[in-house]
Amino acid sequence: MGMGMPEFMKNEEWYTETKVDPFGDPINNPGHNNYIWALTDKAPDSVKKDFEEFVQAMNSDKDY
Amino acid sequence: MVLTNYGGANLDEFMNDLRNYKAIKMEDDVAKSYAVTEWGVNYPVMEINYNNKRFERKNLHRKAIEGEIDAGWLMNVPKNQALNYMPTHEMGHMLHNVLYEKHNPDLPKTKASRDDWIDGLVDKVYNEARNQSGLNNSDLDKHFISKYAKSNRRELFAELYARLKLGDKNALTEAFEKVMRDL
Numbered sequence: 001m002g003m004g005m006p007e008f009m010k011n012e013e014w015y016t017e018t019k020v021d022p023f024g025d026p027i028n029n030p031g032h033n034n035y036i037w038a039l040t041d042k043a044p045d046s047v048k049k050d051f052e053e054f055v056q057a058m059n060s061d062k063d064y
Numbered sequence: 065m066v067l068t069n070y071g072g073a074n075l076d077e078f079m080n081d082l083r084n085y086k087a088i089k090m091e092d093d094v095a096k097s098y099a100v101t102e103w104g105v106n107y108p109v110m111e112i113n114y115n116n117k118r119f120e121r122k123n124l125h126r127k128a129i130e131g132e133i134d135a136g137w138l139m140n141v142p143k144n145q146a147l148n149y150m151p152t153h154e155m156g157h158m159l160h161n162v163l164y165e166k167h168n169p170d171l172p173k174t175k176a177s178r179d180d181w182i183d184g185l186v187d188k189v190y191n192e193a194r195n196q197s198g199l200n201n202s203d204l205d206k207h208f209i210s211k212y213a214k215s216n217r218r219e220l221f222a223e224l225y226a227r228l229k230l231g232d233k234n235a236l237t238e239a240f241e242k243v244m245r246d247l
Contacts, residue, residue, distance in 0.1 A: 063103070
């Protein structure tokens, strides 16, 4: 938990959580879950930068 | 050692296990994060860099962690482990890096190769947990993992490690422990 809870997650109406399978297998059969987050239309502009920074950090070579 | 301010007996054990691999530093700022673990071709020694700005006020740090446990951002562990949480999570990152190098000496020290290997480990953990508990992946996630664990495979690994070391047992931590022991 090197990263604190991002601002965009502090309101459940501001983001969506989508479960995907990276290997094309049916969800839950077998394998594990991957999640993708996206901002909703209700997300204020003030959290958009926070969201982008968080996604960028999670996709970087560093582990937080 | 700075970490003795935050770690209990368990943390000392983790540190000893990893003593040949780590470099731990305190920096004035590590972006906006609490800490970052660095590894790969550009890092001949694995590093954990802790953010001084986040740690200099111990009570505020503890309250922040407690709040993030309540919010589900972090794994559900006892509140008295709040100060141990972040160092233990980072130890989880050290662990997957050490294990990757140990079990794949001929593979490149690249993110893609390491992530593929961690994907395989996580698959085994979920397979074991499903077989032992009868729960499906969605139920396992719903009951036992944090939002932060959903960020990517490495964070899931580190979060499972923190939960294993700081909380009571559940289907995923038992499976995680078994897979680690069987490596």
